[in-house]
Amino acid sequence: MFMIENLMDVNPILLALFATLFTWGMTLVGSLLVFFFKRVNRNFMDATLGFAAGVMVAASFWSLLDPGINMANQNGSTAWLVASLGFMCGGVILYIGDKVVRLVLKRLKRENKDSFRRCVLLITSISLHNIPEGLSVGVAFGALLYNMNEVALLSAIVFAIGIGLQNLPEGSAVSLPLRREGYSRSKSFFFGQLSGLVEPISGVIGAVLVTYVSSILPFLLCFAAGAMIYVVVEELIPESQSNKCKDLMALFTLIGFTLMMVLDVALG
Secondary structure: OHHHHHHOOOOHHHHHHHHHHHHHHHHHHHHHHHHOOOOOOHHHHHHHHHHHHHHHHHHHHHHHHHHHHHHHHHOOOOHHHHHHHHHHHHHHHHHHHHHHHHHHHHHHHHHOOHHHHHHHHHHHHHHHHHHHHHHHHHHHHHHHHOOOOHHHHHHHHHHHHHHHHHHHHHHHHHHHHHHHOOOOHHHHHHHHHHOOOHHHHHHHHHHHHHHHOHHHHHHHHHHHHHHHHHHHHHHHHHHHOOOOOHHHHHHHHHHHHHHHHHHHHHOO
16 A cells, blocks of 8 residues: 555656556567467466456446546536447447458458468557557546545556456467467567557547546546447457357456456445
């Protein structure tokens, strides 16, 4: 708790930068696996994704959506309208982004070699998903400017840890396939960690928006929640449930959800 007390004196934007540098660092660590393994244990990766999905679902409500609704009420706004618009915008923008990437890749398929197309596919798709993740972390820490206490800070930290954990297999999900495509280990590592570099950038942007334009904070919190739920439903849960031990992977999702819920509800 001593460390938490010290962090409470740090500017939320700087905290957001540190947090997203950590999440990028986890992508980097995952990419480093290309130097040691030809493949990573499937059960480990799926369990990590399942756990991260649980953390992100719980955080999407208790750390983002619920505070956004409460702030909208305090501002005199129509809370249900702000929440629904923000939540849907977060999901729809990711959906549109996925469609744009698919169209670009379809064109690359006609104009480039398969190995290059796969490289672009891996880096672009994961980078696209990392943007709202970084934004969400930035918003969570930026919101501390208006509600700085030990529990809120600890909740934001655990939220960032959850994002970082699910970035770990993402880094290896880029570097290992690139290695199989014939890229050198160093190039595979470089492109793998590159996919997570957008998180510190989007994280700082999210924190700055929240701290300097407080009126849009409720919308941004709900926007981040919608983006996170889209990533969980479209990417993390289907991937973890493709495991032959999917019932065990579901338990890891419950564990992640419970951990985040305890921090946000019991400690609060």
